[in-house]
Amino acid sequence: REVRARVVPEQVNYQQLKDYISFCETNHGRNCKPDKSLPVPLKLFDCHKRVLVRAAPGRPYFALSYAWDSSTNVPKLGGTPVKHGDLPKVMEDAAELTRKLGKRYLWVDQLCINQDDPQEKAAQMPKMAEIYGGSTLTIISLNHGQDPGLAGVNGTTRKRQETVLTKGIQLISTLKDPLAMAEASYWNTRIWTFQEGAFPCRRLFFTEDQAYFHC
Numbered sequence: 001r002e003v004r005a006r007v008v009p010e011q012v013n014y015q016q017l018k019d020y021i022s023f024c025e026t027n028h029g030r031n032c033k034p035d036k037s038l039p040v041p042l043k044l045f046d047c048h049k050r051v052l053v054r055a056a057p058g059r060p061y062f063a064l065s066y067a068w069d070s071s072t073n074v075p076k077l078g079g080t081p082v083k084h085g086d087l088p089k090v091m092e093d094a095a096e097l098t099r100k101l102g103k104r105y106l107w108v109d110q111l112c113i114n115q116d117d118p119q120e121k122a123a124q125m126p127k128m129a130e131i132y133g134g135s136t137l138t139i140i141s142l143n144h145g146q147d148p149g150l151a152g153v154n155g156t157t158r159k160r161q162e163t164v165l166t167k168g169i170q171l172i173s174t175l176k177d178p179l180a181m182a183e184a185s186y187w188n189t190r191i192w193t194f195q196e197g198a199f200p201c202r203r204l205f206f207t208e209d210q211a212y213f214h215c
Helices: 014-027 089-100 118-133 178-184 191-198
Strands: 043-046 051-054 062-065 105-107 137-141 163-166 169-172 203-206 211-214
Touching: 014 211, 062 089, 062 118, 062 191, 089 105, 089 137, 118 191, 137 191, 178 203, 178 211
Parallel strands: 062 105, 062 137, 137 203
Antiparallel strands: 043 051, 043 105, 163 169, 203 211
16 A cells, blocks of 8 residues: 655645544534633634624634743734734734634733733633633644744744655655654643643644644
8 A cells, every 4th residue: 555745835724724623523522612601701812803802602712822921022902903913923823823714713811811900810810721621722832932923824934844855756754743742842841831731622733843733
């Protein structure tokens, strides 16, 4: 039997990701259903209008998990739409991914929790498990550095997969196990991100060279 290797494309295959999510929703039953009972009043980023909106009960949303630090520059959002490019790259890419996958709303802690409001932070920070557990999909960025974005999304480049052509035969290098990369990543050393990876029913991991769907 002939086995053909596959070269990972420069940008993600959105239709393939849609198919993974659809298959999970159709076939995996209660094991992969998000908890739609919101624990606290949530604000969501509307990826079409690019403003914050109140989350209606049962409204599906994606969530973003990434390792960030206090130097990350995030504009304060109000009723005025934020311009394209004004958000950190990882958030811009997550918003674009949400739209490309046919969804509208995205939850990001730095965007959707007022970092200058102690009461809002005190109410929502203990509820992270429920918030991530209520997401239809949690996007997890394993890349760490100066705002690397999501490789393969919105023009963010992927690390090139090594290939070589010899005697008319193309040889393709294998990629690292994404789950092993998640375990060894800086993201996995952060106490906050532990629950962000443990409680969602579906996760989409982004490494520097591939995307990996896990449910």
